[in-house]
Amino acid sequence: MTWLRARRWQLVALVVACAAIVAAKQYYRAASAAELGWILAPTARLVSAVSGTHFVYEAGIGWVDREATFIIAPACAGVNFAIAGFLALTLGWLGGMTGARAVLARLAGAAVLAYAATLIVNTLRIVIAIALHRGTIDLGGLDRAEVHRFEGIVVYLAGLCALYALAGALSPRSRHAVV
């Protein structure tokens, strides 16, 4: 009972985070390109700036560069990475969630950081994918779809570890699990 009372705000944070994650997953399942514009549009702009491509919005499809024959579709939004980042940061910052204000501040911080990290990591992933697609990176006889899938997994996972380590380094007093 004392244990529960001592950790009640952490349990509240976990319940709120889990509810947000399930809701985000449900939303992402059925979301169109237009509905995901809040994450796809800045990603397409960043990818265009970094790779020298010109992605433009096409209703019902997503952001398209016909010259590069590449589409940034809803499946490329990186929402799963954002959700995983939010979950990792919430778990890492759980130790510092000792009151209502601390829970709100850390959950909001986790959401903002996860969103910013998604834009950066997903841009990197798509820029590499475009290079693979254009043949700038030689794949030899490997299956392009499988390489694209594997590249996504490695970039996302490494990006998630980097985000978690960075968040730990930036908040030494939050009793982040990295420390």
Added chain:
Amino acid sequence: MRLSERLSRLRWMAIPFAAYLVITLGLPLANGAAARRDFGHHAGWVMVGCAVVLALAVLGGAARDGLRHGLSRGGRS
């Protein structure tokens, strides 16, 4: 440094790895993705990706230690 020591220094990676696995495999499994034909294939790639990132982290740590060791020896000579 032994491999077990290197791995124990990377214990912090358990949380981001767990978060990734929960989102990419756990929740889809809870939603019945196991029935999909390509899910096993996807899960296999996710596991290979985890192994590759872990191996890169171990190699990166070893390279960093080697560099530090070399620099400290170079500084003394």
